[in-house]
Amino acid sequence: xxxLSHSLIxxxxxxxxxxxxxxxxxxxxxxxxxxxxxxxxxxxxxxxxGQYWDNADGQVLTIFLMTVTAAELVVALILVWLAFDxxxxxxxxxxxxxxxxxxxxxx
Amino acid sequence: MRSTDLISLAPxxxxxSGGLTVLMLGIWPQRVSTRSLTAxxxxxxxxxxxATLFWKTPFEMSSMLVxxxxxxxxxxxxxxxxxxxxxxxxxxxxxRNEIREEYLSLILFATLGMTMLVTSRNLVSAFVGLEILAVxxxxxxxxxxxxxxxxxxxxxxxxxxxxxxxxxxxxxxAYASAGTLDLVALGSVTTDERLxxxxxxxxxxxxxxxxxxxxxxxxxxxxxxxxxxxxxxALFASIAKIAVLMFLIRLLCLQLxxxxxxxxxxxxxxAVISMIAGNLLALHQQNLKRLLAYSSIAHLGYILVALAxxxxxxxxxxxxxxxxxxxxxxxxxxxxxxxxxxxxDRQDLKEYRGLGRHYPVLGIAMGVCLLALAGLPPTAGFVxxxxxxxxxxxxxxxxxxxxxxxxxxxxxxxxxxxxxxxYSEEKREQNVTQPSQGTSAIVVVVSLxxxxxxxxxxxxxxxxxxx
Numbered sequence: 001x002x003x004l005s006h007s008l009i010x011x012x013x014x015x016x017x018x019x020x021x022x023x024x025x026x027x028x029x030x031x032x033x034x035x036x037x038x039x040x041x042x043x044x045x046x047x048x049x050g051q052y053w054d055n056a057d058g059q060v061l062t063i064f065l066m067t068v069t070a071a072e073l074v075v076a077l078i079l080v081w082l083a084f085d086x087x088x089x090x091x092x093x094x095x096x097x098x099x100x101x102x103x104x105x106x107x
Numbered sequence: 108m109r110s111t112d113l114i115s116l117a118p119x120x121x122x123x124s125g126g127l128t129v130l131m132l133g134i135w136p137q138r139v140s141t142r143s144l145t146a147x148x149x150x151x152x153x154x155x156x157x158a159t160l161f162w163k164t165p166f167e168m169s170s171m172l173v174x175x176x177x178x179x180x181x182x183x184x185x186x187x188x189x190x191x192x193x194x195x196x197x198x199x200x201x202x203r204n205e206i207r208e209e210y211l212s213l214i215l216f217a218t219l220g221m222t223m224l225v226t227s228r229n230l231v232s233a234f235v236g237l238e239i240l241a242v243x244x245x246x247x248x249x250x251x252x253x254x255x256x257x258x259x260x261x262x263x264x265x266x267x268x269x270x271x272x273x274x275x276x277x278x279x280x281a282y283a284s285a286g287t288l289d290l291v292a293l294g295s296v297t298t299d300e301r302l303x304x305x306x307x308x309x310x311x312x313x314x315x316x317x318x319x320x321x322x323x324x325x326x327x328x329x330x331x332x333x334x335x336x337x338x339x340x341a342l343f344a345s346i347a348k349i350a351v352l353m354f355l356i357r358l359l360c361l362q363l364x365x366x367x368x369x370x371x372x373x374x375x376x377x378a379v380i381s382m383i384a385g386n387l388l389a390l391h392q393q394n395l396k397r398l399l400a401y402s403s404i405a406h407l408g409y410i411l412v413a414l415a416x417x418x419x420x421x422x423x424x425x426x427x428x429x430x431x432x433x434x435x436x437x438x439x440x441x442x443x444x445x446x447x448x449x450x451x452d453r454q455d456l457k458e459y460r461g462l463g464r465h466y467p468v469l470g471i472a473m474g475v476c477l478l479a480l481a482g483l484p485p486t487a488g489f490v491x492x493x494x495x496x497x498x499x500x501x502x503x504x505x506x507x508x509x510x511x512x513x514x515x516x517x518x519x520x521x522x523x524x525x526x527x528x529x530y531s532e533e534k535r536e537q538n539v540t541q542p543s544q545g546t547s548a549i550v551v552v553v554s555l556x557x558x559x560x561x562x563x564x565x566x567x568x569x570x571x572x573x574x
Contacts, residue, residue: 082257
């Protein structure tokens with residue numbers, strides 16, 4: 001049987017990989033993919049731990065995780081699609097409408 | 108299923124069926140007026156508020172939910188504030204004719220998420236509650252069809268997903284360390300498993316820190332506060348944050364006390380940088396909603412000062428502060444919503460010039476809320492700060508208390524600046540919408556509560572002391 005530490009290390013690598021994608025890529029769709037990879041890292045940890053402790057909680061957590069994050073990404077994808085459809089925005093750095101206002105120009 | 112189970116779950120059932128009912132009214136043969144939709148939503152919220160009064164406490168629901176006095180107090184707060192937000196939205200000009208089935212049902216579902224979060228004693232139910240709370244908020248932030256609103260929605264969606272990933276990874280590691288997701292069982296793990304559990308709790312703290320907008324996870328807060336319509340800003344600035352905070356308090360202070368003690372230095376640092384960065388960024392801000400966002404970052408810092416004390420006194424102070432914080436922000440953003448222009452909120456501080464003179468009721472209420480935020484007696488904000496800093500001194504964190512007091516003094520400057528603008532000579536009156544009576548009533552009730560809680564805090568503290 002594969003020891004728990006091996007699976008935990010793989011899961012940690014997967015999570016870090018997703019984190020790197022979120023932080024380094026600038027396309028909105030890639031950022032969402034990176035989030036998905038991070039979620040999978042968490043799911044792998046839960047599955048491996050469920051195997052190790054020999055109870056069902058890990059699998060229950062994973063099923064909830066898949067369902068809930070799918071719902072979450074649906075809404076996020078709709079928002080990204082809206083931004084593309086209406087404003088032709090696909091990259092994170094194009095989102096610059098909201099920013100600090102220190103001078104207070106009279107608009 | 109026993110009858111006690113049914114009574115305990117009644118508010119949840121009411122909120123779910125309320126959300127679905129409001130949604131189904133959309134396919135009613137005749138067009139249902141916004142007024143009746145709002146009335147149905149209010150009825151469900153108030154019914155579930157009444158249903159919490161029948162809870163028999165303390166009661167544990169098959170190791171998923173725990174029904175105790177703390178969850179009852181905060182569930183009541185969430186239901187009533189959500190009802191207040193529905194009332195504010197009803198006459199809020201920029202989203203007029205858009206407050207339909209979807210908007211109202213999303214508010215009901217967000218309230219369900221908060222209730223679930225504050226009653227959860229299992230990490231799975233906490234995670235589900237957190238997401239039920241977060242996902243409706245993405246949609247609500249992007250409600251107006253403007254680029255800035257959609258931009259705000261995307262930013263919140265990405266960062267909330269990021270936070271959720273950290274939280275989930277923490278949950279999975281906590282499970283790996285102890286083989287259980289039950290908070291009570293996690294609280295009794297032996298010493299050799301505590302290292303992994305501490306790492307897990309730190310990861311969860313990162314996720315929670317994003318939701319609470321603690322520095323260094325605060326980047327989203329000002330953007331979202333600016334982008335969202337004012338009633339929705341009121342929703343997530345007050346009750347949504349408090350729901351997450353109450354879960355943190357239940358996690359750290361009630362169940363995992365040994366981890367709480369181990370994490371005190373981390374909380375200390377988070378408190379200091381949140382206070383300082385929040386106040387400094389707010390200092391010269393010209394946009395009122397962004398200013399309030401930075402000030403709320405600082406307020407979460409003050410709450411962490413109380414938690415960093417690591418004593419029962421600190422926990423009670425944090426709970427009292429949380430309650431006050433929700434009321435103060437609800438009041439302030441209700442006034443911002445009432446002052447809105449026909450198509451958008453007033454953003455720039457200059458646009459508020461002289462409004463306090465023109466609308467005495469709203470002006471005085473705004474004054475009370477701002478003085479509470481600044482922490483002046485006789486408002487509840489003063490008592491909350493006194494308790495929080497007192498707890499820190501009691502625990503020997505003199506340095507932390509001094510930094511907190513200096514920050515409070517710094518914060519006076521920008522709160523008073525808002526008041527000065529609000530009461531300065533008015534130049535001209537540009538196309539104002541008449542503030543609705545419902546909003547005025549809510550604002551008055553909130554201000555009275557703030558003064559009442561500040562003048563007679565003993566009763567509330569007695570209730571909090573029994574948690």
